[in-house]
Amino acid sequence: MKITVIGAGHVGATAAHRIAEKQLAKTVVLLDILEGIPQGKALDMYESAPVGLFDTRIQGTNDYADTADSDIVLITAGLARKPGMSREDLLMKNAGIVKEVTDNVMRYSQNPIIIMVSNPLDIMTYVGYVRSKLQSSRVIGMAGVLDSARFRSFIAEELNVSMQDINAFVLGGHGDSMVPVVKYTSVAGIPVSELLSAEKIESLVERTRKGGAEIVNYLKDGSAYYAPAASAVEMIDSIVNDRKRILPCSVLLEGQYGIENVYIGVPVKLGAAGVEEILEINLSRDELEALRKSAAIVEQNCNNLTDLLA
Numbered sequence: 655m656k657i658t659v660i661g662a663g664h665v666g667a668t669a670a671h672r673i674a675e676k677q678l679a680k681t682v683v684l685l686d687i688l689e690g691i692p693q694g695k696a697l698d699m700y701e702s703a704p705v706g707l708f709d710t711r712i713q714g715t716n717d718y719a720d721t722a723d724s725d726i727v728l729i730t731a732g733l734a735r736k737p738g739m740s741r742e743d744l745l746m747k748n749a750g751i752v753k754e755v756t757d758n759v760m761r762y763s764q765n766p767i768i769i770m771v772s773n774p775l776d777i778m779t780y781v782g783y784v785r786s787k788l789q790s791s792r793v794i795g796m797a798g799v800l801d802s803a804r805f806r807s808f809i810a811e812e813l814n815v816s817m818q819d820i821n822a823f824v825l826g827g828h829g830d831s832m833v834p835v836v837k838y839t840s841v842a843g844i845p846v847s848e849l850l851s852a853e854k855i856e857s858l859v860e861r862t863r864k865g866g867a868e869i870v871n872y873l874k875d876g877s878a879y880y881a882p883a884a885s886a887v888e889m890i891d892s893i894v895n896d897r898k899r900i901l902p903c904s905v906l907l908e909g910q911y912g913i914e915n916v917y918i919g920v921p922v923k924l925g926a927a928g929v930e931e932i933l934e935i936n937l938s939r940d941e942l943e944a945l946r947k948s949a950a951i952v953e954q955n956c957n958n959l960t961d962l963l964a
């Protein structure tokens with residue numbers, strides 16, 4: 655198993671180290687346009703191996719030839735969100751970067767699984783899909799796992815219970831239009847609505863919606879990376895080990911939920927082949943409407959990229 659991580663910044667480097675520590679690959683290649691950064695970080699990570707007890711090789715590079723024959727490519731290249739900047743502000747700049755990165759990746763790897771992290775997430779995943787010409791089951795966006803993790807962590811804190819027992823699904827676009835599905839949120843199988851008041855749940859939902867911004871406001875010059883990296887690696891773990899976990903991911907919908915040709919977050923089965931199934935769960939009328947509204951925003955933004963993607 656060879657895993658390439660494009661972008662040796664906060665998310666990319668954190669993810670690369672986590673992949674190595676979990677020994678999810680024999681080789682991890684860390685690539686960035688900045689000279690020296692991926693090489694230095696990769697060497698530093700490699701020198702942690704005797705203490706971290708892993709045998710994964712980590713190589714830092716600026717040359718796409720080193721990414722040849724990757725099984726999985728994690729794309730984190732791009733600009734991070736600054737305070738006051740919406741994910742949508744990043745759109746044109748990051749679309750250009752993701753287009754260039756995807757084209758370069760595909761020159762050296764025949765049939766990789768691409769996991770997108772760059773924001774605005776659902777749109778960048780679409781850019782990766784169009785440019786790579788891979789089957790849509792092999793181009794997947796990381797958002798729902800992160801948004802759900804945030805929601806789960808807030809519920810665990812509120813109830814003072816183990817994280818392990820909390821299940822939650824946050825669907826829709828990765829942005830202000832995300833759709834936390836409270837009905838499928840439970841604590842050891844107990845619906846969260848039996849444990850917390852509707853007002854409390856709503857405040858946690860709101861905090862989840864603004865979870866990314868809350869961190870940007872603290873960091874000032876950068877955005878979240880520990881939880882995003884951990885979430886991407888959870889997806890990689892399910893693929894590498896063919897675990898067939900059910901995780902919310904951004905995938906191309908082709909009629910499911912009444913949505914056509916748009917990347918949006920829904921529950922999927924992730925295994926060795928990538929997206930092995932898209933689950934169509936029962937949503938309330940309001941939830942379905944919110945999901946479709948979220949998809950319409952993504953679609954509109956993707957339509958603005960027609961020239962760039964041509």
Ligand code: APR
Nearest residue numbers: 661662663664665666686687730731732733734771772773
């Ligand atoms: N090719 C390769 N790497 C690039 C390119 C490019 N064309 N353009 C930028 N990069 C690299 C930068 O040099 C930098 O090292 O991408 C890296 C991004 O790292 P950070 O600025 O630390 O950003 P990070 O916090 O890792 O976020 C990366 O993930 O969560 C999203 O919104 C976030 O889109 C952003 C991405």
